[in-house]
Amino acid sequence: MAPAYNIAMVCDFFFPQPGGIESHIYQLSTKLIDRGHKVIIITHAYEGRTGVRYLTNGLKVYHVPFMVIYRSATFPAVLSFFPIFRNIVLRERIDIVHGHASLSSLCHEAILHARTMGLRTVYTDHSLFGFADAASILANKLLKFSLSDVDHVICVSHTCKENTVLRASLDPLMVSVIPNAVVAENFKPLSGPATSSISAGAGGQSFGHHHGPPPARQLGPHDTITIVVISRLFYNKGTDLLTAAIPRILENHPNTRFIIAGSGPKSIDLEQMIEQNVLQDRVEMLGPIRHEEVRDVMVRGHIYLHPSLTEAFGTVIVEAASCGLYVVCTQVGGIPEVLPSHMTVFAKPEEDDLVAATGKAIAALRANKVRTELFHEQVKNMYSWTNVALRTERVYNGISGAISEAEFYSYDAASAVAAASWTANRGRSGVQSFALIDRLKRYYGCGIWAGKLFCLVVIVDYLLFLFLELWYPRDKIDICPDWPRKKVKQQQQQQRKES
Template sequence: MRVLMLSWEYPPKSVGGLAQHVYDLTKAMAEQKHQLHLITIGSPGVPDYENVNGVHVYRVTPYQVSSPDFVTWVMQLNVSMLERCLTLVRDMEEPFEVIHAHDWLVAYAARALKHSLRIPLIATVHATEYGRNNGLHNDMQRHISDIEWWLSYEAWKVIVCSHYMHNEMQQVFQVPADKLVIIPNGVDAENFSVGQHTVPRENYASPDEKIVFYVGRMVREKGVQVLLDAVPKILHYHPNTKFIIAGKGPHLMHLKRQARRMGIEQRVYFTGYVDDNTRNSIYKHASVAVFPSLYEPFGIVALEAMAARTPVVVSDTGGLSEIINHGVNGLKAYTGNANSLADNILHLLMNPRSAREMQEKAYREVIEKYNWQGIAGKTVDLYQRVISAHYTANWQGNRRVGPLGGIGRLFAKSQ
């Protein structure tokens, strides 16, 4: 199949989990011999075009016109994406069969390409502005939410990663149930094995201390402030505990001030950004990985910890709640409840046998249920069903259409 994919995140540009999702999905699809062309944002020192694991990656730069806000910058990015896509389409020997857009930040380009090329659009909505902010509180949030609705309206099918997001899309945007398709995120377990250059444990904790590890963005919805509130109770019952908090974001300084105000700054180590090898090393050294999110559409970080064979505690919310079976492959705490979070962390710290049993079950589940080859197969199956429906529709207009195995030439040669 020939797929045109749009995503504003792709390595090395990584803000949240979207970049890794798109990287792993496209890699798995390319391994299944599909033709993937990805349009994404450029980064300094990275080529405008490269072939990554069989995926054709095109990077663009937003127009260098001063933008008063993020939404305007996104519009400039979309125009640059559209410009690159039109050149790509012109030079293609065979036309694309489907467009796949990830989140609202590429909605304008995706919609324009859908109508100009007259091929179906599939959208993956990874999160909503309403969910991220627990409602819509200003004009910019309402505007972004409107774009999310618009992308969902324009898409032939909308992929979501969990039953939680399925319900959210129905409640917030009234998307019909038969338009929504649940395809979970995945993880490549090999990415979380530690090589020869393991970062020494003493860089982070003394030999007699057990490590509780969080890694992720420093934003309010990730709930790190709840973890800090749980620290005093954990230290009361298990004094030899060190809390390693890795990541960056706008909430970081607030969290550091909270730790200082609580008098626990000597037990909490804010590392800032860590590379993959350092992250994997800390996972190996940690006794518990904790993800206390207030809002989490899926929670790929939990899968990553499971792949690293680290016992997991999560909050009982969103996709995290669907991944973790309490007491089987991890533990779940009441969302936003520091006392409950502390109790579950303490259970793993003080019951290593139970922790080992859960981590092994979690690892097996990652391998069997959340592998990218299976997820890519489900995505391609959806493409095929949409394309089949597309052939029976009248929406194609005057385009010349080939047999079911592929769409005919997009542009007729001039006489």
């Protein structure tokens, strides 16, 4: 039986803001709580969300009052976060700090402070970055700083792993691939087997209760095909591509319409395109929607269009397929790993190719060649948050020494040999050393100038830690009573009875 951990998930991006990272943290946390662990979340304050909040399942969220500068990321304060962070970690008796997202300041600061306090750390990367422009070079250097002293790294796709290993100069053995998942029950198609008397959003038809496989959705040659887009309207999400492609798609295919949900700086470009081409009756702009409304928007459509320019995983396309939509997406990043070929039509991230791919998807649906009504059950069998939680728990067991080094790092004989030589070269027994001199050695190798600067930051962080220990001793900090933990064995027995 694996030990139960007290885990702190730290990220700037969390609810009430909608998004893939936010959903990932919430779903993973609730499943880890179901596994008998204690999980808290540390994020910044949102409008109307400050202080401490309890969510479903006893998930506690600390909204720290820090200034937001860009796209919900806080100003990198580095040392000023330490007193609050130390207080929370000691109050909640945290064992493992798990940071998310490379653009989250709180995540990187938490990893640094946690290592100074002698806590195990894990980092999950959700995005891809380049190597050429100034912003990427700076972000990669900061990532190398954070990950020089982390216990383990998780990436959401194999493409994301390759990207992170190169960006942060990591040993591939230190990086695991654990994909995102989807709660298939929350993304049922309208005519799904378990739905009853649900009215269609656009057509107003009602579907009765079905048993067995759902009926095929037959489309006539003149039926309207609705294309859904749900995305943050930013450059990297391919909004410029979408703006250029929509008029051409609508011109080539008369009986089609678009529903676009999401907000961002590029929404003005879409609105101008609609005005210029007089497409108000064929393009519906919904603006920002909440995550719980995503399914209701998706089931109004037949095709989901995802024009992203860079994507590590793309949870939204799994949600779309689960809702019974045929997916048209750009062949970038980790997207080709996500869904099987019969659910998707791939396009290059170019206007002409996106228009052609969408046309191909419309033709396939009109010819009734695609069995979209079967997608929901297939996605349900492919992706499970319980499986993601189990694999994440295995990472926690590996870094805390609950399972042997050979078992954690190896899956076959060749990997076992590689793992043995890797740990021997690092001069450690399975887990990173907390000794200040060992930490400084790791940071010193980050570059001629950067290495020295990083060492200075770590020393100042360590001195601040010693000061806080003297100024506000641990025995003065109240320990929070734990939410009653779930008994995993009882839950498994209950699941067996239900099945």
